[in-house]
Amino acid sequence: MTQNAHLDAIARDSIYALGCNGSMIRHSWSIARRHLPPGRLLEMGPAEGVMTTLIAAERDDLHLLEGSAVYCQSLRERFPQAKVHESMFEDFVPDAPFSAIVLGHVLEHVTDPVAVLKLVRGWMAPGARIFAAVPNARSLHRQAAVIMGLLAQEDAMSELDYRHGHQRVFNPESFRASFTQAGLDIEVFGGYWMKPVSNAQIDRDWTPAMLDAFMKLGERYPDTAAEIYVVASAG
Template structure:
């Protein structure tokens, strides 16, 4: 079982809890209309970005997390909440004793050594008609393309400093994500790009909510350049 994590300086930092959380909430807002309750499995926990809105709908949430630091944070968030169950386990080793209306894989596939076999296992965790929601950063996002032109990486899909810091194993574009989901046997209902990110998080730190919302909307016109990809599958 994992007891420590990479990215120690990033998680719970001002950037992670600030601009990155604000922009991620916009992506989650796009996904949430596709979620089904009342039972939800949330793979991974740093903060309550997926769990809180699920609880607000009156749903029950199971959280799976391999990092003791993140587990402790989840226990602190939801101490005494009967609608939340927290499992300290690696994703690949988790064996649920129930099936779920929805499984959320929010930016976790990059950390899975063998994503297709893992995705096949997740199918067995879904109730009939249940849904898998997957989100991953888009390796061809506008800010990564610009970084490549500035010589920061040789290719937009190459690991940047943040990828290395948090231990990402791979980066995704929509073609790789589609291929893995189909190989795992899923029917893809939606596969979209979301939120145009033109600059680094640090450069966007003081942007207003109105400006961020504008880049969310313009991202709908430029999905191949968007910051995140999300897939809705059955």
């Protein structure tokens, strides 16, 4: 199976934006928008376009870079004002640099995160910022899963990780190291979503107010939050 076909297969079977994950993506943008400068914005791997909907409401010069033809067709129909680039990251050559680049849950999917970040560094305009977010291996729910014998270790791949097409689960140290190795300067490291139990349990039992509170609570304790993020510049 080619890489493009693999992406299309994941797209057709995706459940990533459902339930509390959709709330997580929306909260991610609420943080990203605090740090990203105005101007030409590139969203990498927009997938179902949950975050794209929020970005498009605020940004006029929007570019979407997606490797799945299935997702690209939907993105073009839903966001006619955006420029959709159907390309693998490694093959993409922008016609101008970007002021802001968003990698929302992208780096856990790629074969070589450092190589991708080095590419992205070359696409940045002076003063540009990157916002990147990934799941955190040290999340409370993963620590509990290890204690219960459901995971061998915190960064072990779960069945859901494989279904989403993940290739790794970062911890705070390995995530930050990817940026440093790519020659990027980390300006902010943070987290969001204090997640003590599984998505299924949250979707079944939690109210929207509880979910919102625990999203914000994770910002206070980033090392054990379910999601971690970095804001970086080219130095």
